[in-house]
Amino acid sequence: MVDKPIGRPFGSANILRNDVLSRRGFLGTSLALGAGAAAGATLGAWPGPASAAGGDLKIMAWEGFTMDAELKAWREANKVQVDAAIISTQDDVHAKLIGSNPVRLDLAEYSQGFERFYVDELKIVKPLDIARVPNFTPENIYPEFYQAPTWYWDKTHFAIPWIWGLNALVYNPAMTKPITSYKDLLAPELKGKLTFCDDTIATWPMIARLAGLGPKFPNITKEELKTAFEGLGPYRDQCRVFGASNGDVISLFASGEIAACFSVWSGTPVETAKRGVKTVYTVPAEGAVMWCDAWFMPISVQNVDAAYGFMNEAITAKAQAEVAKAVNGGAVNKHAPALMDADTKALFDYSNLPQVFAKSPLQGQPPRVSDTYATYDEWTQAWTDFKSSF
Template sequence: MVDTPKGRPFGRANLLRNDVLSRRDFLGTSLALGAGVAAGATLGAWPGPAHAAVGGDLKIMAWEGFTLDNELKAWREANKVQVDAAIISTQDDVHAKLIGSNPVRLDLAEYSQGFERFYVDELKIVKPLDIARLPNFTAANIYPEFYEAPTWYWDKTHFALPWIWGLNALVYNPAMTKPITTYKDLLAPELKGKVTFCDDTIATWPMIARLAGFGPKFPNLTKEEMKTAFEGLGPYRDQCRVFGSSNGDVISLFASGEIAACFSVWSGTPVETAKRGVKTVYAVPAEGAVMWCDAWFMPISAQNIDTAYAFMNEAVAAKAQAEVAKAVTGGAVNKHAPALMDADTRALFDYGNLPEVFRKSPLQGQPPRTSDTYATYDEWTQAWTDFKSSF
């Protein structure tokens, strides 16, 4: 089955008539004005070869390490599927390709929790899923916390397929500090200049709210509450000499001995620092951790639909889940996967009591894009930038 690419022809936005333009409209029109020819920029959206069944090229966009290269190798070879994976640097990379009149062809992409309503209701870049085509994704196979949960399912419609999750928590180097059991331990004088924050808003903002006592309210904090939360974080910032620009940068800072602890960062960090000869510990302090969960969704520009469904179905199979959980130090959504994991991977999370994991580290969304009542995503971004800049 092949879907026709959705969207208007390139550069058709009328600058004089339309009162709202997407970035892609704007770019399209810009290039058209400049070049007089827009064909080159539409290459990504031209219809590709038809795929009557599973097979052929599959264009996906995923986080580095989450493209299932090794885990689905046998499936790819058996079905003659060539996966063309683009890597996500930030979630913005995904919707930048899909918004506007000329979405770039992507058969599958990932979104983190918090982007669901923005993608589905505002940007309208998500195709609803036909769950019948995902036989591995059933209530019998999937933990109830992930099956038909409101982050991916509402109005009796599945919009995305949650497939991997984990915790962003505090990571520290035990050789440089005593064990850290609460975030307040980061304020110890001996850690002056040895603490960092990772520039990962999804991982950090919920914890900022929680430390200020607004945890359950996040992401819907008023402007005053948001301001209070950032003000309370001042002493933690004073412990920092540098901000980690990414998970990789934080790993590098740990490896070079520049930092002893990171406020809230990927739980796989200790695995990566160990590869560089530095032992670090991932800890869930008394205040809890921040849960993340990535979901596959089918963008409006998807073409190789059959293969995309088959790929998603394989991604939530127990064996692939167990393998990818080990590879990315993440958690499985398939109930049968922990039995196939090695002891270390299984021990990462308390699969026997997932409701407690969710209670302590709830899966929270993101601030609203527009609101008269609550601080918006833009305002959080500004406050975060101000915080990092020591204003």
């Protein structure tokens, strides 16, 4: 057996298993219905080589990330009907594309850590002609996202990064003093008031970081994995319930059952506010866990022209500013912050993104197969054991 590099998260036995849970699943049925309604909406105009040919465009994206509102006028101008399927877990995407008869998808998203698995192993990604995405240039895109190895290698673009953010602590300021470190979660007054969310992209890197293994993740040894989960004991003792989804976490905050959640999506306060409960998103001393989504063109694409146009418009400054506000996310377009309201712009330090990346690096997933490092399946088993303790 040989080690396989980071970013290949699934063994053959679990290709269809829903282990990686959505950080955004809490957005709920209303958004899913909204995406369905948007299926009758249409795409808008774009310049030059990214021009659309009309017709229907089948996409697959996370809830709230289908660009329904942001690209409404653009869709209507081009008479392109968007049929949006919603991702609950990343597994949902490749489950539709593997095998001899892949389901038609013109565009879909992948999260960091899945790129080599999708491109090299499953071979479900169509390389991009970057000239057909004229907005994706060094003049428009932050260098941290332009031609980075998560989306670009062998002089080939395989995906277009378009939205990112940080998973970190969220707490209710009415129930606890300000939290500035994960150690603060161990305060006696928080006994029974902490929870974890079943989002492995958000939690696993932080579990490693709290064990002093952050820079090594996702390549830590089997013994280090054991040590890391043993270190969760004090945090587990602070919990009474487990958040099976982001929706559960929102409900637990809304009902007053919890005061804090261990590493969850930054959009959580937006949702709790809708239920009349103020929560605060904070990046503690230990940092946060970065995520980034990218659009890719599956091998089953049919409406190539509209797919390129959609990606091109998704990274315009205007669309970026609007979607960043809607999902409490970050923009990849350098010019988007100038169009943001103060609260959205203040989410991240756009003037010093290298420091943001240094403190909260974009990390992949554990290796699929390794004699040296804990594999994805071993991480999954440790996480399952942890959940079963609740």
